[in-house]
Amino acid sequence: MVVFADIAAKTVLAWDGALKWPQEHLDDLCALAAQVLAIGVGVDPAAEPQTAILARATGCFVFVRAAPGANEALCCVFAPYCDIDNTFAAGKALCSDLLGGDQRMKA
Amino acid sequence: MQDAPHNKALRAALDQTAAYGIQPTRSCHLRSPEDGARFVQRQIAGTLLARRLVFHIDGSKRLECDAAGGRLLRFCTYDPQGKVVFSGDFEDLSAAQGADAPLRVFSDSLPRSFLDAKTVSLHTLPMHDAPRTGGISAHHLAKALGLATPPVTPPQWFRTFIEDAKGAILAAAYLEDDLLYPLAGTDQDIDQLAENVAHLVPDIETLTSRATIPEDALIVLGTNNNATPNILFAAHNTSTLIALISPNTHTALTRKWYALRRAD
Structure with missing residues (x-):
């Protein structure tokens, strides 16, 4: 599952995934991204997190500002043991595409 | 039960091992005199075999405590020049003055020793002929020092995780309340870790809140700034593991974490 969201407004802007998630699950994912990326925000702009991983028993959540x-972030849900390092690069490229005007999800 | 020969043999073996074994120096970064007092109290509470605990504050010896069974038996404070300032003992609690007077001296002098201090480190020495009775319990000591928190040792899997992920972890410490206790890395690495955490989260106590770092979860934060290493958090009960990690090690670290948690 990949969601592009405005984490300040907690609004889902676009999503794609193998399964169709109910809106409330997408909203929860958006809120989770806001919560995790908020750790350290507002103290030192240079130290503000740009990426975050939240690994839990139910899956691996990857967030890329x-x-x-920016308030927009890419929120991805993967199975445990996924290749996260490659995900970051792909996520950043996708964000550039999306912010560059191509609003159609390519993930 | 206590006098059984095998217990005596076990005690002797433990004493021998601990007396001649290597005890790594433990250190802690301080933000207030209370941090220092809590560190001292926890070390005494965690000292079961008879030991002399020597506390160095900002590099110079400032306090010696004889402890056994989690109880404080004797103490001696030093000024920065190494001269004895106060001393007291709690061995004979039946004496007229009991423990009150030396305990008051200890609890008054300790915060003063930690005024403006940045770090405290502990060196442990063997101690022979420790009295088997007397002493002030850690609980009593905590109350006298105005501290109520009991000491907690980090979960074993923190150490296993660090050991498994050796190449990926630059420095690691565990957070208990608002105190960082080093687990891996040089003093310099731990300094950097403490600095990074302070940059990221000015109120370190929020990291022990399970609303920030959920229970049984691993969080890795990364910046775009190459000079700032990525930082990892993992929570378990009241302890939080914090580590600085090398770039491009996310996959390896999360896989190790999943493997370890599945086996736990």
């Missing part, structure tokens, strides 16, 4: 200081 679209750009430094």
Whole structure:
């Protein structure tokens, strides 16, 4: 599952995935991204997290802020043991595409 | 039960091992005199075999405590020049003054020793001929020092995780309340870890809140700034593991965490 969201407004902007999630699950994912990426925000702009991973028994959540200081973030849910390092690069590229005007999800 | 020969043999073996074994120096970064007092109290509470605990504050010896069975038996404080300032013992609690007077001296002098202090480290020495009775319990000591928190040792899987992920972890410590206790890395690495955490979260106590770092979860935060290493958090009960990690090690670390948690 991949969701592109405005984490400040907690609004889902676009999503794609193998399964169709109910809206409330997408909203929960958006809120989770806001919560995790908020750790450290507002203290030192240079230290503000741009990426975050939340690994839990139910899956691995990967969050990529679209750009430094941006409210938009890509929120992905993967199975445990996924290749996260490659996900970051793909996520950043996807964010550039989305913020560059191509609003159609390619993930 | 206590006098059984095999218990005596076990005690002797433990004493021998601990007396001649290697005890790593433990250190802690301080934000207030209370942090220092809590560190001292926890070390005494965690000392079961008879030991002399020597506390160095910002590099110089400032306090010696003889402890056994989690109880404080004797103490001696030093000024920065190494001269004895106060001393007291709690061995004979039946004496007229009992424990009150030396305990008051200890609890008054300890915060003063930690005024403006940045770090405290502990060196443990063997101690022979420790009295088997007397002493002030850690609980009593905590009350006298205005501290109520009991000491907690980190979960074993923190150490296993660090050991398994050796190449990926630059420095690691565990957070208990608002105190960081080093688990891996040099003093310099731990300094950097403490600095990074302070940059990221000014109120470190929020990291022990399970609303910030959920129970049984691993969080890794990364910045775009190459000079700032990524930082990892893992929670277990009241303890939080915090580590600085090398770039491009997310996959390896999360896989190790999943493997370890599945086996736990």
